[in-house]
Amino acid sequence: MLAYLVRRLLVMIPMMLIASFLMFVVISFSGDPLAGLKTMQPPPPPEVLHAMAVKLRLDQPLLDRYWMWLSGLFVGDFGPSIHNIDIGAELVKRLGVSLRLLALGIVLAFLMAVAASVIGAVLQFSWADHIISFVAVAMISMPVFWLALQLKRLAISINQELGFRLLYTSGDGAGMTASTPWDRVLLLIGVLALPTIALSMQAFGTWSRYGRVALIDALNSEYVKLARAKGLSETRVVLAHGLRTSLAPMLTVVAAGGAVILGESVVTETVFQWRGMGDLLVTGIQNNDVYVVLGWLLVAGLIIMVFNLIADILYAVLDPRIRYER
Amino acid sequence: MPSSTPASAMSDRAVEIGQAPAQEQVYRPWRAIARKFFSYKASVVSLVILILIVLFAFAGGPLWKYSYAVSTSDLSAPPSWEHPFGTDHLGYDLMAGVMRGTQRSLSIAGTVAVLATLIGSIWGAVAGYVGGWADSLLMRIVDLIMIFPLLAVAAFLARQSQGGEHGWLLVALVLATLSWTVLARVVRSVVLSLRTREFVIAAKIAGAGPVRIIFRHLLPNTVGPIIVAATVLVASAILSETALSYLGFGVQPPDTSLGLLINQAQGAISTRPWLFYFPGLFIILIALCVAFIGDGLRAALDPKQQRK
Numbered sequence: 090m091l092a093y094l095v096r097r098l099l100v101m102i103p104m105m106l107i108a109s110f111l112m113f114v115v116i117s118f119s120g121d122p123l124a125g126l127k128t129m130q131p132p133p134p135p136e137v138l139h140a141m142a143v144k145l146r147l148d149q150p151l152l153d154r155y156w157m158w159l160s161g162l163f164v165g166d167f168g169p170s171i172h173n174i175d176i177g178a179e180l181v182k183r184l185g186v187s188l189r190l191l192a193l194g195i196v197l198a199f200l201m202a203v204a205a206s207v208i209g210a211v212l213q214f215s216w217a218d219h220i221i222s223f224v225a226v227a228m229i230s231m232p233v234f235w236l237a238l239q240l241k242r243l244a245i246s247i248n249q250e251l252g253f254r255l256l257y258t259s260g261d262g263a264g265m266t267a268s269t270p271w272d273r274v275l276l277l278i279g280v281l282a283l284p285t286i287a288l289s290m291q292a293f294g295t296w297s298r299y300g301r302v303a304l305i306d307a308l309n310s311e312y313v314k315l316a317r318a319k320g321l322s323e324t325r326v327v328l329a330h331g332l333r334t335s336l337a338p339m340l341t342v343v344a345a346g347g348a349v350i351l352g353e354s355v356v357t358e359t360v361f362q363w364r365g366m367g368d369l370l371v372t373g374i375q376n377n378d379v380y381v382v383l384g385w386l387l388v389a390g391l392i393i394m395v396f397n398l399i400a401d402i403l404y405a406v407l408d409p410r411i412r413y414e415r
Numbered sequence: 416m417p418s419s420t421p422a423s424a425m426s427d428r429a430v431e432i433g434q435a436p437a438q439e440q441v442y443r444p445w446r447a448i449a450r451k452f453f454s455y456k457a458s459v460v461s462l463v464i465l466i467l468i469v470l471f472a473f474a475g476g477p478l479w480k481y482s483y484a485v486s487t488s489d490l491s492a493p494p495s496w497e498h499p500f501g502t503d504h505l506g507y508d509l510m511a512g513v514m515r516g517t518q519r520s521l522s523i524a525g526t527v528a529v530l531a532t533l534i535g536s537i538w539g540a541v542a543g544y545v546g547g548w549a550d551s552l553l554m555r556i557v558d559l560i561m562i563f564p565l566l567a568v569a570a571f572l573a574r575q576s577q578g579g580e581h582g583w584l585l586v587a588l589v590l591a592t593l594s595w596t597v598l599a600r601v602v603r604s605v606v607l608s609l610r611t612r613e614f615v616i617a618a619k620i621a622g623a624g625p626v627r628i629i630f631r632h633l634l635p636n637t638v639g640p641i642i643v644a645a646t647v648l649v650a651s652a653i654l655s656e657t658a659l660s661y662l663g664f665g666v667q668p669p670d671t672s673l674g675l676l677i678n679q680a681q682g683a684i685s686t687r688p689w690l691f692y693f694p695g696l697f698i699i700l701i702a703l704c705v706a707f708i709g710d711g712l713r714a715a716l717d718p719k720q721q722r723k
Contacts, residue, residue, distance in 0.1 A: 124507070226707070234658060235698065235699075238684060240686065351567075352565055352658075370567055370570070371570075374571050386567060
């Protein structure tokens with residue numbers, strides 16, 4: 090297992106290098122970072138444009154630029170920014186904000202998906218199964234920003250009913266303070282509740298559909314028949330024998346959904362006006378701040394690779410047939 | 416003529432896969448598949464609704480008395496007979512906007528599905544059939560593309576190339592170049608299981624080259640999984656496009672799309688809620704219909720799956 094882990098981590102290095110190079114080339118060729126500046130009215134003097142081009146290393150050949158960027162990364166320098174943002178520091182700060190949402194959203198989606206698959210598989214073709222299946226498809230079909238806006242609307246009326254602000258419809262909680270520990274918990278719930286629910290719903294829909302099928306397959310298999318024949322209780326059969334093996338194929342789907350849910354977190358954060366990774370990317374793209382976008386994609390790629398790695402490790406833990414030794 | 420019973424549908428399929436699809440033996444299992452598809456009520460209803468939405472979007476625009484681009488004197492009017500979906504604070508008729516937006520969103524999703532299916536199927540078939548280092552190389556490229564969140568990369572690329580009359584086409588091209596990877600994986604796995612089958616070996620012995628084997632023998636036999644994956648692609652393309660437009664990187668004004676309509680309406684959540692109900696409803700309806708049609712197709716094309 091340890092050898093496998095080390096090998097996987099080592100493979101990530103060349104993967105990330107190639108990915109970063111591809112990303113750099115695609116982004117460099119896709120447009121002129123100074124296009125916005127050049128079309129400004131009145132046009133800035135040529136010296137300013139030239140100074141900006143030098144600052145963004147546009148006077149250097151592409152390969153040199155890539156090398157400067159790559160070698161800078163090792164000393165924490167993520168490259169120059171049009172708006173003089175310290176990209177490295179900003180990424181670290183924003184990542185802290187966004188990882189909370191991402192982790193909570195994924196965990197919530199996964200737990201709900203597991204619960205839904207158990208109900209759907211055990212009570213196959215019952216009305217509960219039909220309702221859950223329909224809700225899952227509806228959630229898959231619902232754009233995350235639309236759901237988020239609906240939740241905001243709902244939260245406004247809940248707050249009005251309660252007479253105080255329980256659910257926050259904008260902001261990530263930065264700058265808000267609470268005096269007592271109880272208030273702090275309430276604030277944390279109030280800030281995180283809506284974005285987490287909005288982010289998790291689509292993933293819940295997708296994962297529960299796969300989970301249901303996987304669990305039905307597992308419950309029809311020979312070893313579950315044996316477990317039943319041995320006289321184990323139905324709860325134990327379903328949870329210890331069926332669910333355990335059906336979680337493995339489900340994890341594959343979860344791992345494959347990492348990039349999707351990361352993209353959706355950008356939308357969710359935008360709706361709830363968080364100052365997290367999503368806002369950094371959106372303003373970076375709006376300002377054509379290429380090194381911000383590059384840094385963002387690098388971090389996103391790393392997150393997804395680590396996410397896949399965790400899924401593979403859990404896979405081995407859950408399914409004893411899977412061994413990663415050669 | 417295949418009968419409509421599931422058992423014969425199964426044997427049709429078996430015959431089709433088991434024997435080489437020779438030129439003179441024209442066998443059509445499609446009739447049985449169509450019958451099976453039409454036995455799924457949810458899929459048929461979805462198909463009808465989707466056709467109605469397409470008609471509404473493409474034929475409705477020219478017929479409807481208001482244009483999405485011309486404002487009226489009715490400001491912030493709630494839904495009424497005059498304006499069935501209401502108007503916004505500048506007096507634009509929302510039904511005209513939704514028609515135009517649906518048209519754009521559907522065009523983008525359709526273009527993405529066609530392009531991505533073409534690229535992905537050929538890519539996956541080549542990787543699966545040729546194998547060896549070419550397979551590794553092609554599939555590592557797929558892995559690399561899949562590392563990055565599609566929405567983020569698409570937002571950057573679409574922003575670089577946005578604007579103009581054909582802005583929607585550029586959005587579609589960007590989404591297509593990023594979303595074919597799923598198709599490549601699906602087709603490759605099917606081709607891997609087909610490449611050692613008798614009909615492929617027979618074709619090879621008969622002197623068929625790799626190009627002919629891939630296009631004449633392998634790809635036709637992966638049509639089922641391709642169609643199913645393509646429907647998933649349509650639904651995800653609709654959602655990606657609306658998300659892009661919502662963020663402001665997709666379709667640009669004065670043109671409009673369902674995502675852009677919601678973006679423009681979000682300031683009026685509590686004062687003019689209709690502005691964002693109707694575009695949202697259409698996105699959900701389209702994605703739901705496509706999903707149910709996909710389920711029906713999956714069941715109809717899969718010989719193993721029988722009606723309970």
